[in-house]
Amino acid sequence: MTTTPNSAAPVLEVRDLEVTFGSGHAAAKVLKGVSATIERGKTLGIVGESGSGKSTLAKAVVGLNPASAGSIWINGMDVARMSSGQRRAMRREVQMIPQDPYSSLNPRRTIGQTLAEAIDPVKSNPRDHREKIAYWLSTIRLDADVAERYPHEFSGGQRQRIAIARALAVGPKLIIADEITSALDLSVQAEILNLISRLRTELDLTMAFISHDLDVVHHVSDEIMVLFHGEVVEIGYVDSVYGNPKHPYTRKLIDSVPGGPGFDIGERRAAVA
Amino acid sequence: MAKTTRTKRHFRWTTGLIIGIALMTLMVLTGLLAPLFLAESAEKLTADASQGPSAAHWLGTDDFGRDVLARSLVATRLTLVMTAATTVISVVGGVLIGTFIWLAPARIRNAVLRVIDAAVAYPSLIFALLIAAILGQGAWSAVLAIAIASIPAFARLTANMAASISQRNYVSTARLLGVPGPRIITRHLLPNMAEPLLVLTATVFATTLIELSSLSFIGLGVQNPEYDFGRLLNEALVNIYSQPLQAVMPSIMITVAGLSAMLIGDGLAAATDPRGGRKFGSVKAASELPASMRADGEALVEVDNLTVLTPNGVPLVKGVSLSIHAGEVVGLVGESGSGKSLTAMSIAGLLPEELTVTAHSMRLGELDLLKKNDPRTLATSIGLVYQDPGTSFNPALRMGSQLTEVSRVHLKQSGKTAFNRMVKALADIRITQPETRMRQHPHELSGGMLQRAMIASTLVTDPRLIIADEPTTALDVTVQADVLRQFRTINREMGTAMLFISHDIGVVQALCDKVIVMNGGKILERLTGAQLAAGDVKHPYTKALLAATPSIAERKTELVAVRAEDFTFDEITDDVPVSGPVQPGPVRPETERLQP
Structure with a gap:
């Protein structure tokens, strides 16, 4: 089970994961035994406030943060027990879409060059991958001729779509979307969320969708996980967690959403002219 | 389908850059042409030794009867070639070391960086002297010595730049894509630091020129019969009292070459720096704009037909009229570019100078905001709360001195009074241990606490209006609820009017009595908070x-x-x-x- 991919196994399984920064006296345990599973074709929404460890979890899954305890299983394989070749292959199977559409694209490379690099990291001449580039651009509703252009010629929403196309072009088994709409305007956010919804059904994406915005997570996720100070306080189907939160912190979080049913900031001033 | 805007980057030609390039072109032409035409008079020994200036020899002759001017001009070639070679070696070496250590494991990288640090701390000229002494005298050993001695500084600067670029998302994404290390350098690191590297190279050229000349001057560099500027100075030193003109020309040449390189470097730096100076501007009344029908004499704040124009005449705010009554919370909601912040900042008088602000009238109480007002009156009448509490405080100063600044400067309160009032204001807004907080630095407080402290500091002057520009956007959702609760409490208990800017419809509908929806610099709809919450739009x-x-x-x-x-x-x-x-x-x- 640890040496070959298993198609019946969940795409991602995290067991009792701990991540510690620093050592000795200054050690800070950022993840304190997190367990989660994402089945094929499902989206897990991960919510939490700053310092809850949601980005640390994302980075641990893609291998940017080493785990100090626990294990990460991708397609039924323990990442820690992979050979270096398997690990290199695994890296391409898990792709991350970064938050900021402005710093995630190299300003000196054309969109075609950026996508070609995702398609083949070594032989990345855009002319050799013209069809695939055009295909992925059409997936995000951009014309094929934009491949010749540079990132500064695009709006924030278009850049974020390109970053999504770059992650998809690798053909990953798992997509990690880390706050991908928080730098965007409302209307652009709607555009990106619609794109994500469409791709989820058309490409059967498996995704971890991280956000601090409970409205957004509610919109895109099948299941939801609530992190608080590095611990999972609640995990379950979206409707049951939002409709009937078990943990007091989840309740507090949901009641803090402006416009939500439980939101209350006190009485209005009486007699406004 | 793809709507894009093509923006062209204009290269800014500054006077310094033009002069620098002109001088450098002159130097290079001299270096190319002088040896072809002047070699004979520069090198042939004649009987006219140690002569003063004359028609035949403008700057006189040296001990062996060679023309001083011709020698100085001919020496340009060797000097420039040596300087260029040294610059190339040190830049290439520095860039290679500075970028490749980012591919090495952290332990090796840190070790190399410490070695570079030590080398940078050691004076490079002395280091060069040491290397030159080991390699022996001669032009090319001087080149090598200076080049090796200059590598650490360049490597250090490159490493710093590479460090910041390697933090960017596109580099970490490339790693996740499996792009090999050397390609990350050539595709992602180098292109993004090309401009600063070019600027640095010009500076290195200038310093290298001085250092090479110094080596030749003290006899370690270029040896007879070859000669560069430094060697000429060395020869001139012997006759400095009898033939002072012999030292002048090489000195001028060194100065001009160094100056031109520096001017080019500075000019390139200025040309690539997109930032310009920003100053606060003034406001003027519109003369011909028609009076709006929405002017309201009863209101506390009244803005009538506000227009904001860019220097090119592009309107950013197109005739906005609004009024805020005492005790009212008015929300401005819209997306980026809707003009909501510009509208609010016009009222606060904090727009950049290059923007032209006109209005039929704009007042706060009896205060005419179109006139130039006493900054003290403005600062105490309007309280401002900004978006990011993390950057609106100076990290080097304690909270106390920053929070009491307005009270001390504008209300002329003593330090102690201001401190006590601020402590009370912090306590009022439910900040725990207010006296300890006053002695802490901003980084010791959480974002929510900083934002509440900022709100408290606007309250001590008892302002008539609080303008809050996206005050909860940078905060966590539970903290945001807490801060909104504070705004609500202040408004209910003190009756302070507020202009609340946000892109978040949920926040605006929860807090505001009235909501103004803006888009494209215009007001599209005015609602009550309740109407917006009910979807009655x-x-x-x-x-x-x-x-x-x-x-x-x-x-x-x-x-x-x-x-x-x-x-x-x-x-x-x-x-x-x-x-x-x-x-x-x-x-x-x-x-x-x-x-x-």
């Missing part, structure tokens, strides 16, 4: 905004992707049915299937 843009917002209250199958620029029609007034597009914004057809 008329303008298609407002409807579209609501349809674009995901909500935990209901699961929408498809969000409507609004295109702000599609909504060009103006504000709708009450009871006037809207004609125009029935659909709330174009819904993008999503029927196209993907090919496998």
Whole structure:
């Protein structure tokens, strides 16, 4: 089970994961035994406030943060027990879409060059991958001729779509979307969320969708996980967690959403002219 | 389908850069041509030794009867070649070391960086002397010595730049894509630091020129019969009293070459730096604009027909009129570029100078905001709360001195009074241990606490209006609820009027009594908070905004992707049915299937 991919196994399984920064006296345990599973074709929404460890979890899954305890299983394989070749292959199977559409694209490379690099990291001449580039651009509703252009010629929403196309072009088994709409305007956010919804059904994406915005997570996720100070306080189907939160912190979080049913900031001033 | 804007980057030619390039061209031409035409008079020994200036020899001759001017001009070639070679070696070496250590494991990288640090700390000229002494005398050993001695500084600067670029998302993404290390350097690191490297190279050229000349001057560099500027100075030193002119020309040449390189470096730096100076501007009354029908004499704040123009005459705010009554919370909601912040900052008088602000009238109480007001009156009448509490405080100063600044400077309170009042204000806004907080630095407080401290500091002057520009956008949702609760409490208990700017419809509908929806520099709709919360809106843009917002209250199958620029029609007034597009914004057809 640890040496070959298993198609019946969940795409991602995290067991009792701990991540510690620093050592000795200054050690800070950022993840304190997190367990989660994402089945094929499902989206897990991960919510939490700053310092809850949601980005640390994302980075641990893609291998940017080493785990100090626990294990990460991708397609039924323990990442820690992979050979270096398997690990290199695994890296391409898990792709991350970064938050900021402005710093995630190299300003000196054309969109075609950026996508070609995702398609083949070594032989990345855009002319050799013209069809695939055009295909992925059409997936995000951009014309094929934009491949010749540079990132500064695009709006924030278009850049974020390109970053999504770059992650998809690798053909990953798992997509990690880390706050991908928080730098965007409302209307652009709607555009990106619609794109994500469409791709989820058309490409059967498996995704971890991280956000601090409970409205957004509610919109895109099948299941939801609530992190608080590095611990999972609640995990379950979206409707049951939002409709009937078990943990007091989840309740507090949901009641803090402006416009939500439980939101209350006190009485209005009486007699406004 | 892809709507893009092509922006051209203009290269800014400064006077310094033009002069630098002209001088450098002159130097290079001299270096190319002088040896062809002047070699004979520069090198042939004649009987006219140690002569003064004459028609035949403008700067006289040296001990062996060679023309001083010709020698100085001919020496340009060797000097430039040596300097260029040294610069190339040190730049290439420095860039290679500075970038490749980012591919090495952290332990090796740190070790190399410490070695570089030590080398940078050691004076490079002395280091060069040491290397030159080991390699022996001669032009090329001098080149090598200076080049090796200059590598650490260049490597250090490159490593610093590479460090910041390697933090950027596109580099970490490239790693995740499996791009090999050397390609990360050539594709992602080098192109993004090309400009600063070019600027640094010009500077290195200038310093290298001085160092090479120094080596030759003390006899370690170029040896007879070859000669560069430094060697000429060395020869001139012997006769400095009898033939002072012999030292002048090489000195001028060194100065001109160094100066031109420096001018080019500075000019390139200025040309690539997109930032310009920003100053606060003044406001003037519009002379011909018609009076708005919405002017309201009773109101605390009254803005009539406010227009903000860019220097090119592009309107950013197009005739906005609004009024805020005492004790009222008015929300300005819109997306980026809607003009909501510009409107609020015009009232606060804090717009950049290059923007032209006109209005039929703009006042706060009896204070005419179109006139130049006493900064003290402004600072105490209007309290400002900014978006990011992390950057609105100076990290080097204690909270106390920053929070009491307005009270001390504008209300002329003593330090102690101001401190005590601030402690009370902090306690009022439910900040724990207020006296300890006053002695802490900003980094010791959480974001929510900093934002509440900022709100408390605006309250001590008892302002008539608080302008809050996206005050909760940078905060966590539970902290945001807490800060909104504070705004509500202040408004209820002290009756302070507020202008609250936000892109978040949920926040605005919860807090504000009145909501003004802006788009494209215009007001599109005025609502009460309750109307917005109930979805009782008329303008298609407002409807579209609501349809674009995901909500935990209901699961929408498809969000409507609004295109702000599609909504060009103006504000709708009450009871006037809207004609125009029935659909709330174009819904993008999503029927196209993907090919496998």
